[in-house]
Amino acid sequence: MRGFDAIRTGGKTTASSLRRIDSKPRHDRSKRRISGAVGFALPIAFLAVAFAGVCRASDANTVAVGGIQAKIAYCKDCHGPSAQGYDGYFPIPRLAGQQTEYLENQLRAFIEHRRTNNIMFNVAHALSPGMVSALAENFKGLNPRPIGGAPTQFVAQGRKIFQDGVPDANVAACAACHGPEATGSGPIPRLAGQLYPYLIKELVNWGKERGQNPTKPDTSAIMSPVAHSLNKSEIEAVAAYVSYLK
């Protein structure tokens, strides 16, 4: 209960309490995890080390412009040329226009195994704090059109759920936290223009992907009951609605 209190005080307190809990054993565990998946991780790790080398050469908190541009190009290989998201083997989320605090939180969540995603663990692991901030700032400034593709017949129902929630089923209105135009706020992500299949995958698997480190509870706990209360057709509807928002 007390842990959650800290979470609910918003991103700043969350970030500082996370820093406070940071400890060596966790770092050790991360290393073991890498060696376990070394075959898969190696090419990415080489790339990451190569890029990281460029920025580490100067200072941990300031990053060379060339280093940032190279890293952005690397992110866009998967997240789309304007970071509008990409329907790869997995649906790969839109980063464009995302809240900087949310992006930074998620990159830390991958590293700390709070959010499970092996590819993003390896990506994030090589980023200096200065690089993380620079990337988040850069993605926030992008504003490409949504990639679209969601079934348009779900949009009207999705709009209703987003704006009003489903009070009878104890589903809170998405708009209360994500904003009436789904732009997000601080630690709360922008959903406008997010990929339809990505949103479905996240909402369906929330409890299996987020908040996975019991020693480090995080803001993902807020969404847990909401994701759980939505049924499949409601998830599809709300995902379709926000995927078209600009």
Place this chain on the structure above:
Amino acid sequence: MKTIGAQLVLQTAVLAIAFSGACRAEDAKASAVASKDVQAKLAYCEVCHGVSAQGFHGYYPIPRLAGQQTEYLENQLHAFTEHRRTNNIMFNVGHVLSPAMVAALAADFHDLDPKPLGGAPRGLVATGKRIFEEGIPSGNVPPCASCHGPDAKGNGPFPRLAGQVFDYVSSKLTNWDKERGQDPKNPDTSAIMEPIAHGLNEAQIKAVAAYVSYLE
């Protein structure tokens, strides 16, 4: 010593919540609603209002409900559904609640006592304290304490302000007559605050909001 004290308080709080839950199951008012339905509804409220109902910074500042006066909470839920207070999200939330559920929720929130969310500018607190306790006689602003109480705990229809979210209080006082008392055929207690909110300037609003936001 301090740590032991804090632990003791925490344990007592946990015990208190456990016992109050046990008593409430037999409470006459709440008896019309199943306890599991109340718990599910509470969890739903707390998605936005904070896990201990201490308030939350969503897209909008979302108010603290913990420790709030039951009469005020019930009044506000009615105000949303009767369009006396404009808030589309809360209209939909309030619309599906039975009177027994409203009573059960209000009683539950009243009993919660988490720490304030904090975060207001500390530099404003001293000015805010003076306004809260003495008002601004030259501006015809009465002391807030005269209705909300010296500890800002409120009383019946007068809301508790202690620990309320800073930017929530600021935004309410700034927009009072655009959000409250919106049904001319159904005037309500919000009319009392209208000239006071009007009499406070922006700096005074921020100061008083900062002061009450830190009160426990």
